[in-house]
Amino acid sequence: MIKRQQSDNIPIIKEEALSKIRIAHSTVELEEIYSFYLGRKGILRNFLITIGQFPAAKRPDYARNIHEAIKAIDMAARDKRGQLLLVEIKNKRSSFDITMPGIAVKRGHLHPLTLVERKIEHIFNSMGFGIIEGPEIEDAWHNFDALNIPPDHPARELWDTFWIKSKISGRAGKAPKSKLLLRTHTSPMQIRYMETHQPPFKIIVPGKAYRFEATDASHEFQFNQIEGLMVGEDVSVANFKFVVQAFFEHFFGKEINIRLRASYFPFTEPSFEVDIRCLFCSGRGCSICARSGWLEMGGAGMVHREVFKAVKYDVSRVQGFAFGFGLERLAMMKYKIPDVRLFNSGDIQLSQQF
Amino acid sequence: MKYSYSWLKEFIPAIQAPKKLADLLTLHAWEVESVENFGDDFILDIAILPNRLSDASGHIGVAREIYSILKIAYPKKTTRFSLPRLNIKERTAQKIKSVISVSIAGKDLCPRYAARAIFGIKVGPSPKWLIKRLNAVGVQSINNIVDITNYVMLETGQPLHAFDYDKLAKNKFGVAEIFVRRAVDKEEIITLDGQERNLSAEDLLIADSVGPLAIAGIKGGMRACISGDTKNIVIEGANFDRRSVYKTAKRLGIDSDAARRFGAGLPASQIPWAVDRVASLITQIAGGYAVGGMVDEGNFRNIPVKVVLFFAKVNSLLGLDLTMKEVIYILKTIGCEISILKNKTLKVVLPVNRLDLTNQEDLIEEIGRLLGYGKIMAQAPKTLSSPAAINDAWFIRNKAKDVLMRSGFTELRAYSFMGDVIASAFGFGAHDLIEIYNPIADDKRYLRPSISPRLVISAVENLKYSDHIGVFEIGNVFEWKKARAAEKEHLSAVRIVKNESNPVDNFRIMKGLINDLLLSLGISDCSWRPIANVFKDRYLFWGHNSSAILEIDGKPIGAVGVLESDISSSFGWPENIVVAEIDFSILREEVSEEHEYRLPSKYPEAVRDIAVLVDISVLVDEVGQEIARIGKNLVRDIELFDYYEGENLPEGKKSLAFHIIYQSDKKTLSGQEIDKLHKKIIKVLTARGWEVR
């Protein structure tokens, strides 16, 4: 049963609420007033619920009155809240002006190659690949012979080598070149690892390598490689395609189109070049991919039987793939770094961008 | 290598258009680096892979390859491959044996030597079509005879040589005697380029009884060369040991077309056709007639190699699902002859021109690449392998990098090399340095024995961006250890403050950083000693009075200190350069995985201060260790809060002030107990001659 005077009360309630808001002293007090009238169980909210029980003829007027009151009280409360907050902040001002700009805590930066290396290692690690490391000074046997790169063969010229001077001086008083060299690729770790482990296994070998060659924007005589090796009973080219595709898609964070192209490496058979569809032009051809639509990412192949023989594996029972990618190239693609020589420049501004 | 499109088309009339052909070759065989117009012809620059120089260094070889690719890509099309017809004007009445004899000493170095004699020729310019072909692939025309030998080499890949028959020495029967033999040490020959070459006993020669005629497989000599009035010639087509040619060419520094081909190895089986092709072209173009027959010496026997191919291995290695019929079809297109043995095994007779094929994987590669690796669908590996082992070195290195980075240091990377200037400035003796036999530049003659020198230089260069710089690198360093090339991993950090000459704070920050690094790696038991006390000549670039050796378990593993002022001033660098270098290889071994948590004591702590006046030479650590020795397990910590030397203190003295934090983990210490212990400490310090104030 709705009392008649309820409708007459609305203007009174409204005035009462507005005057209370006007004299409120704090935001806490204001919130109490607000919830008394407009809160979930506030007086005016209750009135709203009862509109339906009101005589139909009077209903529109009644509803309009309530809505007007709610709106007025709401606006007044909002204005007052702003005033009170400002006062309250000013009163607390014994501390400081929080609108001053922030001061950056000075942290250092990691080298972009470290970041890329970590990303690569993380992806392969999550596919179950172990991470192995090896020496940068190698002997000719591990770097060449065991990898089926015979001496006095033009194939050896694919790897221009830094040789280490012998400790013992020769006849003319000059030290001859020794059998030691700076590894020209991370592949000798295939041999070192297989000499001491039995398949099945899957590993990657990140590390520095060196080649005696002129430098330019895309060639360095000192660079980093990621070697990969997976050996088991039935590891195939199809498996390689799967692994390498998964790697590139995670690394670049998008769908990647892969192409294997015939190639030659003495330590793999079959051998192929791994190309990915150009990331910059989606294969239409641009200056970065030399208009071919494809980017060369590295070499790969199925481990050669002579390599398995060098580590005394039974060639009839094992097969596997190996690959080598350039870390700098991956970093340049990922971060759009234009010149490979920046990595060793010692310029702090390179690292500071990362 | 350059190949003429129209020349290739002679062998395969139904060849693809140049661009399309280039794409096919790139995908299935060799990268075509460019396709360029040359008059009405196109020149393809093809990067023949090193293992295929033996069969594809001539147009015929590349045409054969194209034939295989087309037969497999378009099996329904009729693609034909054919060689040009030979047409030799030959007078069989005169026998070759009555004109030339060839004797080979050392058949291992020369398995085959074939020759024809052509008499009555006329040396002159070549016809236009021949000159154009040679020019197209970058060869200059000389005269018809030389041009034809070059032409046939570019066609077949087989180097050929022409001698002037009348300049060869004859025996008493009038026969020109050709010897294939090793040179005697210091034997000399003037080669076609007019240079006098000094030979050694390892080199192989073509000679007559007078002396050398040519360096076998590398370059011809002046003495019997073709000249304008040459009438009668000998055409040589031979095969030489790959390694011998390669070595001699390298040593003499001759990079001829012939040497490059022989150095890669050539099939001896191709010789007769090539020699006949020369005879055919010469008698057509330069006139004359060929003497009947061909000399063909050497122990070469044309026995093709057989390989057993397990059919299942093809699909297993490639990850394909080919039928035996498909496999046989592909192998036949490259010229294999195949018979099926039992148990799904194939006996494959290899084509004699393909020296690169020796085993079943070689054949599987042919199948994979000719079919196209694009036909292989990615497939998840099913081989199980044990979980990847955690690589401690990698884990610890990453952790160290993170600690340094969070402390405001930026990682740099540098070349692993060093030159004389820096090596001697930083006190490295050339004796221990590993020297590069063929350095790329003077400042990269040695492998770096330490990371710091280069890192200091980089840090100084970076002062253009900021007044204080902190940088680090973790990488390998190298040094002779007796006769062994020792390689270790080092960590180096450098901190420079430009406008503050007193390095104490800088030093302490670096020391604090290294301490923090050790703690984060779980190493709490380390000690620091003044550098002057230990290894005087070992730590070469740190100032002796301002640096410390870091020891773990009594082993020195590195040093932290101010860069020797002589070094910084000689380069004009700021004085305040603090350098830390640590043997990361040893540190890694010291890192214990067990990192036990110690409960903090439940009992209250009490702090008493103590100030001591000591001689300048007395170390903070000495006083601290003495306090700790007396306090035993009731002194939890000792903190230096003031260090002073200078005004108001007696000459040669310094004042140290410590907070001593007393705390037991068994009980609450009473005021009396603490006072008693504190007094004892004062007494003992006083007894050491240190004045407690």
Ligand SMILES: [Zn+2]
């Ligand atoms: Zn592109």
